[in-house]
Amino acid sequence: YWRWGERLANGVSSSSGGADGISNEAPPPHVFSGADAAYRGMMRGLDFARSNLEEEKKEDDSGIVANQSVLVSGESGAGKTVTTKFIMQYLAALSKKVDSDHVTGSEKTSIEQRVLQSNEILEAFGNARTLRNDNSSRFGKFIELRFSDRGRLMGASIDVYLLEKARIVGHTCGEQTYHIFYEVLANGSLTAAERKQFFINNSTASDFAITTSDRGKDKSKLLHNEYDDHARMFEVLRTAMNTIGFSHPEQMEIYQAICGLLHLSNLTLQGAFVETNDGEECTLNQNNPSLEPALRLLGVSYEALNAAVTTVQFKAVDELVKKHLNASQAVRAVQALIKGAYDSIFSLLVDRINSCIVGSSSDEEVMEEGAFIGLLDIFGFESFETNSFEQLCINYCNESLQQQFNRFVFKLEQEEYKREGIKWDMIDFEDNQDILDLIERKHGGILTILDEQCKLGMRCNDRTFVSAVYNKCMATSDRFDANRKQKSQGKFTIQHYAGIVEYDTTGFMEKNKDEIPMEASELFYNS
Numbered sequence: 223y224w225r226w227g228e229r230l231a232n233g234v235s236s237s238s239g240g241a242d243g244i245s246n247e248a249p250p251p252h253v254f255s256g257a258d259a260a261y262r263g264m265m266r267g268l269d270f271a272r273s274n275l276e277e278e279k280k281e282d283d284s285g286i287v288a289n290q291s292v293l294v295s296g297e298s299g300a301g302k303t304v305t306t307k308f309i310m311q312y313l314a315a316l317s318k319k320v321d322s323d324h325v326t327g328s329e330k331t332s333i334e335q336r337v338l339q340s341n342e343i344l345e346a347f348g349n350a351r352t353l354r355n356d357n358s359s360r361f362g363k364f365i366e367l368r369f370s371d372r373g374r375l376m377g378a379s380i381d382v383y384l385l386e387k388a389r390i391v392g393h394t395c396g397e398q399t400y401h402i403f404y405e406v407l408a409n410g411s412l413t414a415a416e417r418k419q420f421f422i423n424n425s426t427a428s429d430f431a432i433t434t435s436d437r438g439k440d441k442s443k444l445l446h447n448e449y450d451d452h453a454r455m456f457e458v459l460r461t462a463m464n465t466i467g468f469s470h471p472e473q474m475e476i477y478q479a480i481c482g483l484l485h486l487s488n489l490t491l492q493g494a495f496v497e498t499n500d501g502e503e504c505t506l507n508q509n510n511p512s513l514e515p516a517l518r519l520l521g522v523s524y525e526a527l528n529a530a531v532t533t534v535q536f537k538a539v540d541e542l543v544k545k546h547l548n549a550s551q552a553v554r555a556v557q558a559l560i561k562g563a564y565d566s567i568f569s570l571l572v573d574r575i576n577s578c579i580v581g582s583s584s585d586e587e588v589m590e591e592g593a594f595i596g597l598l599d600i601f602g603f604e605s606f607e608t609n610s611f612e613q614l615c616i617n618y619c620n621e622s623l624q625q626q627f628n629r630f631v632f633k634l635e636q637e638e639y640k641r642e643g644i645k646w647d648m649i650d651f652e653d654n655q656d657i658l659d660l661i662e663r664k665h666g667g668i669l670t671i672l673d674e675q676c677k678l679g680m681r682c683n684d685r686t687f688v689s690a691v692y693n694k695c696m697a698t699s700d701r702f703d704a705n706r707k708q709k710s711q712g713k714f715t716i717q718h719y720a721g722i723v724e725y726d727t728t729g730f731m732e733k734n735k736d737e738i739p740m741e742a743s744e745l746f747y748n749s
């Protein structure tokens with residue numbers, strides 16, 4: 223694909239013969255072709271800006287003409303994650319090709335490797351098995367690859383979006399939670415001494431609430447062996463963490479926290495709490511076999527953990543009022559604790575990766591003269607048997623991306639043709655702006671109603687939210703519908719550009735608030 227791109231760049235057409243050793247026929251469509259086009263587009267922009275500086279001495283505007291972005295789109299399971307990795311591998315290979323003409327110290331030659339290895343860490347902690355995909359990214363990411371004005375990869379940065387925290391404590395039957403939990407439990411991943419240290423001597427996935435087969439039997443439609451060998455995946459992770467610069471003690475601290483969350487998840491099972499005061503209050507069952515390991519691994523005391531998950535404090539006028547929770551409420555508090563802790567671990571990893579791949583401070587001036595290629599790998603459109611708040615956010619994002627595509631490919635181009643008087647047969651396309659209005663408009667949009675309900679506090683719940691949605695959306699949008707049965711169950715359907723999806727509003731309010739209880743925050747702050 224590189225050689226074919228060189229041929230086209232030099233003005234040699236496919237009909238000019240194959241004297242240069244390349245087939246007359248263009249290579250088949252491939253992601254490498256798109257990556258090559260982005261790289262060449264960046265280099266053309268940089269060359270143009272450089273020639274302006276040399277000939278006209280005017281201010282460099284390379285950032286406007288040279289920067290490129292690649293959107294990797296497709297439905298869930300289409301292969302976006304692998305495609306993004308292929309693009310990064312291709313661009314890294316081009317960087318090495320350019321870099322071969324320069325002095326290359328060990329730090330310089332490893333920047334491509336570090337950027338590529340960052341994928342392995344993000345996949346271990348951010349990917350999971352779903353019914354459609356054995357290695358589904360459950361978060362979105364934007365990767366900015368920064369190049370010098372000569373096309374060398376100098377550094378990168380990663381922004382992540384919408385980590386699916388609900389998956390940590392629950393998932394559809396046939397799916398799994400994040401890979402890392404199964405990797406640390408796999409035989410051969412950790413030494414016998416490390417397993418003993420983390421209280422998982424002979425434990426398997428069936429011994430913990432968030433990994434047990436009861437909540438996600440291995441019924442993936444794909445079930446590739448590549449993603450069933452968790453010990454091998456763990457070895458890949460360790461290699462990546464070594465490359466990024468995590469020391470052995472730092473890695474052990476992360477695995478310790480993961481094992482602590484495994485044990486903590488068992489405090490959500492029946493019998494984990496002892497009910498008191500006629501069931502209105504509860505305390506942690508000190509006989510639970512997972513309690514002591516959780517306390518030891520997370521570095522907290524029984525009293526602190528018990529207070530964090532069995533009570534809640536809120537402000538009433540000018541004083542703090544403490545309220546005791548019943549057993550079911552305490553279970554939800556434990557789940558919130560697990561989700562908050564895992565989100566913090568994921569954020570820590572992303573920050574550490576960024577500090578490693580940002581590039582050398584001595585290269586800042588070189589990077590300022592260069593440009594970047596951005597890669598957006600976001601969730602694909604999703605429609606499952608049960609669709610919740612996460613799917614609404616994911617599909618809303620895809621609707622926005624579709625609108626961007628419509629705007630730039632159809633709307634703006636055709637308006638330009640009109641202005642220039644070019645004869646053109648107008649292309650009809652389905653505009654999805656009405657779907658975006660249904661979801662996001664300031665007065666009466668689904669997400670706006672949800673935010674308003676959350677601000678009203680304890681007076682509102684999922685039922686009041688969905689009632690408000692029925693009242694405001696049924697008569698204003700043809701894309702929205704809810705029959706009598708759906709209304710009795712708190713459900714509704716949206717006719718998206720990709721198909722009709724039914725949403726279950728159970729848990730919408732809690733997920734939108736995304737709050738970590740003050741008690742839980744203080745618990746981990748002092749751990």
